[in-house]
Amino acid sequence: MFNPKDLLRDALVGVFVILALSEAKATSVLAPRFETLVDRAELIFTGHVISQRTEWRNGNGQKSIVTLVSFAVQQVHKGRAAATVTLQFLGGTIGDVTLEVAEMPKFKAGERVVLFVEGNGVNASPIIGFFHGRFLLRKDRVGREAVWQYNGEPLAAVNEIGRGKRAAGPEVRSVSHEEFTFQIHQRVATQTK
Amino acid sequence: MIAGRFAPLAVWLAAVVAVHGYDFIGRSPVRWADGEIPMNLQLDLTLSSHLLRDGKSSWNEVALEALGLWNGHLTPVQFTAYTNGIRRDGNDQNEVFFSSEVYGHRFGGSVLAITTAWRIGARRIEGDTIFNTAIDWDSYRGALEFDTLDLRRVAIHEFGHTLGLDHPDQAKQIVAAVMNSIVSDLDALATDDVHGARALYPPDARYSISLEVVPPASGTVTATPAPDLDGKYPAGAIVKLRAKPNRRQRFNFWGGDQNAAGRTLKVRVVDDETFVANFSTNGAPVVVAQPRSQISNFSNPVTFRVRASSTTPVTYQWEFNGVAIPAAAGSELLLNFVSHEDSGLYSCRITNARGETWSRPARLVVDGY
Numbered sequence: 208m209f210n211p212k213d214l215l216r217d218a219l220v221g222v223f224v225i226l227a228l229s230e231a232k233a234t235s236v237l238a239p240r241f242e243t244l245v246d247r248a249e250l251i252f253t254g255h256v257i258s259q260r261t262e263w264r265n266g267n268g269q270k271s272i273v274t275l276v277s278f279a280v281q282q283v284h285k286g287r288a289a290a291t292v293t294l295q296f297l298g299g300t301i302g303d304v305t306l307e308v309a310e311m312p313k314f315k316a317g318e319r320v321v322l323f324v325e326g327n328g329v330n331a332s333p334i335i336g337f338f339h340g341r342f343l344l345r346k347d348r349v350g351r352e353a354v355w356q357y358n359g360e361p362l363a364a365v366n367e368i369g370r371g372k373r374a375a376g377p378e379v380r381s382v383s384h385e386e387f388t389f390q391i392h393q394r395v396a397t398q399t400k
Numbered sequence: 401m402i403a404g405r406f407a408p409l410a411v412w413l414a415a416v417v418a419v420h421g422y423d424f425i426g427r428s429p430v431r432w433a434d435g436e437i438p439m440n441l442q443l444d445l446t447l448s449s450h451l452l453r454d455g456k457s458s459w460n461e462v463a464l465e466a467l468g469l470w471n472g473h474l475t476p477v478q479f480t481a482y483t484n485g486i487r488r489d490g491n492d493q494n495e496v497f498f499s500s501e502v503y504g505h506r507f508g509g510s511v512l513a514i515t516t517a518w519r520i521g522a523r524r525i526e527g528d529t530i531f532n533t534a535i536d537w538d539s540y541r542g543a544l545e546f547d548t549l550d551l552r553r554v555a556i557h558e559f560g561h562t563l564g565l566d567h568p569d570q571a572k573q574i575v576a577a578v579m580n581s582i583v584s585d586l587d588a589l590a591t592d593d594v595h596g597a598r599a600l601y602p603p604d605a606r607y608s609i610s611l612e613v614v615p616p617a618s619g620t621v622t623a624t625p626a627p628d629l630d631g632k633y634p635a636g637a638i639v640k641l642r643a644k645p646n647r648r649q650r651f652n653f654w655g656g657d658q659n660a661a662g663r664t665l666k667v668r669v670v671d672d673e674t675f676v677a678n679f680s681t682n683g684a685p686v687v688v689a690q691p692r693s694q695i696s697n698f699s700n701p702v703t704f705r706v707r708a709s710s711t712t713p714v715t716y717q718w719e720f721n722g723v724a725i726p727a728a729a730g731s732e733l734l735l736n737f738v739s740h741e742d743s744g745l746y747s748c749r750i751t752n753a754r755g756e757t758w759s760r761p762a763r764l765v766v767d768g769y
Contacts, residue, residue: 237510238582247509264504271503297505298516302740307430307517309561310581330508337511338570358570358581 236310239336240369245394247335250286250324253344253388254278256314257291261299272306274299276314278322284391286324294324297331312338312357319344321354321387339369344384353381365390430517431564431600432524434476434607434635435668439467439562441481442497443531453540459551462539463496466555470563473594475603476635479559492518494562496529496555507532513554515561527562529555543585553578553587565596606632609639609667610674612656614758618679619645633669641665643677652678652687653760683754685710691746691762696738698766704733706748706759717749724749738766 245251258277263270277293298308312334314320323340327333334340338357347353347361354362361381362368382390443459456462460483467479484493501507502514512535518526531537537551544550560579567581575592608631611621624640627633643651643663654660655676658667665675689707696702708714708731718728721744725733735742745761 236512239510269503271505297503303521305517305519307519309515309517309558309566326506326508329506331502331505331511331514332508335509337508 236336236339238339238369241365241390242394244323244335244340244368245285245391246398247325248285248323248340249326250288250292251284251322251391251395252278252280252286252288252292252324253282253284253319253321253384254280254292255319256316258316259314261301263301271297272299272301272304273297278320282388284321284388285395292324294322294333295328296333310337312341319352321384321391342387347381352384354384354387355381362387430519430522430524432477433671434601434605435478436480436636437477437562438494439463439479439481439559440484440493440495442483442495444483445497453538454552456539459498459537459539462552463555466552466559469556469589470559470597473589473597474563474601476601476605477563478636492526494527494529496531498531498533500533502530507534512549513558515558517562517564524564529558529562531555541587544583550587553583556587556589557583560593560597563597564600565593568592568596605635606630607635607669607672608632609669610656610672611641612674612676614655614676614678617646618649618681619643619651619677621675621677635669637669639667639669641667641675641677643679645679648682649679650682650684650686652680652757654678655761659760678758680757681755683711683752684757685714685750685752685755687750687757687759690760691733691748693763693765695765698739699737702735702738702742702764704735704746704748704762704764706731706750708750708757710750710752712752712754714750714752717751719747719749721745722747735764738764740766742766 239247255278256276257279259274261272261274264273265271274296275293276296277291280288280290280292296308296311298306298311300306308331311332321342321344323335324333325335325340332338341357342362343355344352345355356362356368361379363379364382365387441460441463443463451457452462454462456465460481464481467481471478503516507514511532513529513531515529516527517524531551531554536548538548539552540548540550541552544553556578565579567579568575568577569580569582576586576590577592577596578586578589579593579596606628608627609623611623613619613621620643622642622644624642625637633639641654641664643654643665645651651663652661654662654665655678656674657671658665658675667673667675685708687706687708689705691704691706694702694704704718706716716729716731718725718733720742731748733746733748743764743766745763747761748759750757750759
């Protein structure tokens with residue numbers, strides 16, 4: 208049976224590709240660079256998703272649905288946070304009514320993330336650059352907790368952030384959560400000097 | 401200043417790989433019913449137009465061209481454009497406009513545009529595209545410039561979301577596509593975009609129309625043109641329905657998939673559809689004020705009203721989803737403390753000594769808690 212994804216994978220095997228890493232924008236969002244993410248963030252934390260719920264909202268006479276995602280906070284890298292942080296995202300489903308917002312980040316229960324937060328409850332997405340300020344933490348092959356970008360790419364270095372998708376090529380090693388948060392703290396320190 | 405911070409975009413070399421990587425919004429694709437997707441273009445109402453770099457003199461013209469690019473590859477659905485000055489979110493209209501906010505929320509820094517999609521179950525009902533007024537927009541072709549954004553290519557991308565397409569690159573596909581999450585020098589639809597749209601809207605859909613007459617034998621309904629030999633119509637076909645009451649009968653209104661007055665109804669076939677022609681006897685009451693559909697918050701009171709004219713005394717019987725409501729026998733129906741179970745269709749049967757007639761059904765939607 209024809210499966211475009213299999214065909215894609217097969218077609219890419221051995222294909223010579225130069226990295227298309229470039230400063231870039233998502234069509235709807237200017238992709239922020241690492242420094243911008245850290246500088247703009249009101250709160251940066253590592254945590255995991257504990258629950259989600261949806262509610263109707265009425266803002267300026269406009270009805271909308273929001274999804275409230277609660278995170279258990281394990282580490283705060285910038286700003287202040289209680290043990291649980293709840294972030295509000297425009298969009299969601301109540302009964303059979305759904306408001307879908309293209310490009311809005313979605314979360315799964317238990318997912319471990321590093322989030323760069325700005326304008327919670329005010330902005331359509333409290334994550335800077337919609338999905339760009341959300342980094343997924345997963346164990347890599349050697350059991351390290353590594354950092355992955357919004358597009359499923361491993362984050363090889365913080366200066367990759369805000370650039371385009373890396374084309375197929377040699378496997379890249381993700382930075383570890385420890386390395387990533389070290390870089391965040393360093394940047395925060397330069398801000399506060 | 402944005403320009404100094406960004407290096408030029410590299411070309412997507414993966415474009416030479418002839419594979420398909422399109423992706424759809426949602427786990428199971430949610431698409432518009434076949435037929436027109438009306439788009440209310442209101443871009444010129446907020447930002448004044450000037451001569452744009454591609455020679456256009458209006459933002460709506462730019463959006464229209466972006467819609468036309470998709471239309472050129474779609475058969476069962478077609479974007480149609482109109483301009484209506486009244487704008488409101490959640491009004492079942494697909495609106496395209498500039499704003500500094502979206503549904504009462506701020507865009508947030510660096511957000512160019514947001515496309516929303518309302519749906520009930522798997523049925524799309526509204527999708528707005530809102531461009532951020534804080535961005536310096538123009539319209540041009542070729543290499544992307546970082547200090548002035550090309551509204552046309554962003555619009556092409558956003559209207560792809562309106563159709564139901566998502567980002568192939570975020571689904572780990574490497575293809576050249578306007579629908580990728582990264583804007584590039586690509587300023588028109590790529591093959592993968594077209595394949596994605598056609599996968600969502602295959603060109604061969606055919607649908608049937610059911611016609612009902614209520615009460616039976618009170619009239620006839622004819623459809624022009626007649627369906628094809630298989631009893632179906634091609635998606636997008638326009639069919640004219642004519643209701644003709646029998647002797648001593650009167651046509652009241654259309655129900656089913658259309659709620660309208662007038663003996664003739666012109667419909668575009670967008671799905672398997674049912675149309676009900678409602679008749680009554682000549683001496684039956686005439687509804688002069690129909691009950692109105694309403695949206696109410698949970699636990700609020702709701703009132704439906706109907707007015708009828710008749711030369712003889714009338715009685716009323718309200719119905720909920722076609723079933724009589726006990727003790728609901730006045731021209732007003734008051735529902736105290738509505739709950740979600742009260743959502744549905746309300747109509748009123750009005751009877752006098754010479755016959756009976758029905759009001760048009762009014763829908764109640766209860767939301768919130």
